[in-house]
Amino acid sequence: MTKQDPFVKNPVEVQKKLVENIAAYPKSARIMHICGTHERTIAKYGIRSLLPDRIEVLSGPGCPVCVTPDDDIDTAILLAKKGLTVVTFGDMLRVPGTEESLFDARAEGADVRMVYSIDDAVKLAEENPDKEIVFFSIGFETTIPTTAAVVRRGLPSNFSIYTSLKLTPPAINLLVQDINVDAFIAPGHVAVITGTVPYEKFAKLGYPIAVAGFESYDILLGIKMLLDQMAAGTSNVENAYLRAVKTEGNPIAIKMMDEAFDIVDAEWRGLGIIPESGYRLKDKYKEYDAAVKYKSVYEDSLNELREIRKKKKKNCICATILTGKATPADCPMFEKACKPTNPIGPCMVSDEGMCHSWYKYCRD
Known part of the structure; x- marks a missing residue:
């Protein structure tokens, strides 16, 4: 059972009541979440097993590591193999590219290191002025403000960033055109930064939206809110995570992102190129943009890997x-x-x- 939450005095009873209310919904429903942490909570606490078979909860592209495309992974590997020091988060080290992972490249002698934050990467650059440090930056709106803050603060001359940063609403915009879904659970940690406003356009299209937190009863409350909307024939954005999410989000974080990055088209694994779904450093910071600074270093090799990828048959789905x-x-x-x-x-x-x-x- 989920741990005690200070905002909920009796979580067991709350969950029982929510499950009963959900079971009373008489029709079928297909609900999609866009959050890897939501999926972990759903799987860990067996939430799908508590729901009637007619109510499906689908998992969407809510894992930033998972949606990072082969091109970006291959580029990071090529930069490391060309003699640069590539640093990134632990999960990214093991994600396979076309022929190998960053972990494999490190085993072959490339200088690849794990960090817990971009601040650790900057510190590494400051302590090693003779090395060129490239931070392979991945993530959704949740973590992008930390990168933006460091960029605005100023970076060492031997430091650059290869960005594979994503915005969630454009992915939902693509999904509604391609899949059969009735409603969405919006990611709570993203909404802490962005607020609930970015999801209003989907409610206007007829999709009920509920922003949910990460305890099991948060997920169940979000599902109940969506079913209540469907029963009433309405589509709104509801906030099931009031203890953390405000309608306007975090204006300071949003301002920092706007000042450091431009919004650009970006490739997502499984979805292809989605318009205006990624971030790139603004031109005034292009001296720190690894995609600009080192393009000539990796471009030819990356094109070769793309050709290899076309011929490869992967059973991974x-x-x-x-x-x-x-x-x-x-x-x-x-x-x-x-x-x-x-x-x-x-x-x-x-x-x-x-x-x-x-x-x-x-x-x-």
């Missing part, structure tokens, strides 16, 4: 799982060739990946 069209159980390699100790695709690498959560919590 991470791309399909990320769009809610399949579950890990549909993958022929799940639990067999693909395990956390030997991940074939990114969904098995990250704690926020659906395959990782299912392997940990949902196996018989």
Whole structure:
């Protein structure tokens, strides 16, 4: 059972009541969340098993590691193999590119290091002025403000950033055109930064939205709110995470992101290129943009890897799982060739990946 939350005096009773109310909804419903942490909570506490079969909860592209495309992973590997020091978060080290991972490149002698924050990466650059440090920056709106703050503060001359940063609402915009879904659970940690306003356009299109937190009863409350809207024939943005999310979000964080980055088209694994769904450093910071600074270093090799990728046949279905069209159980390699100790695709690498959560919590 979920741990005690200071905002909920009796979580067990709250959850029982929510499950009863959800079970009373008489129709079928397909609800999608866009958050790897939501999926982990759903899998860990067996939330799907508490719901009637007619109510489905689908997992969307809510894991930043999982949606990072092969091109970006290959570029980071190439930079490391060309003699630069590449630093990034731990999960990214093990995600396979076209032929290998950053972890493999490190085993071959490349200077690849794990950090817990961009501040650690900047400190490494300051302590090693003779090295060129590249921070491979991934993430959603939740973590982007920390990168923006460091950029605005000023960076060492031997430091650059390769960005693979994503915005969530544009992905939802693409999903509603391609999948059969009735409503969305919006990610609470993203909404802490952005607020609830970015999701209003989907409510206007007829999709009920509920911003939810990360305890099991938060998820259940979000589902109940969505079903109540569907029963009433309405579509609004509701906030089931009032203890953390404000309508306007965090204006200071939003301002920092706007000052450091331009919004650009970006590639997502499983969804392709989505218009205005990524961040790139503004021109005034381009001397710190690794994609500009080192393009001539990796461009030819990256084109070669793209050709190799076209000829390769992968049995991994991470791309399909990320769009809610399949579950890990549909993958022929799940639990067999693909395990956390030997991940074939990114969904098995990250704690926020659906395959990782299912392997940990949902196996018989």
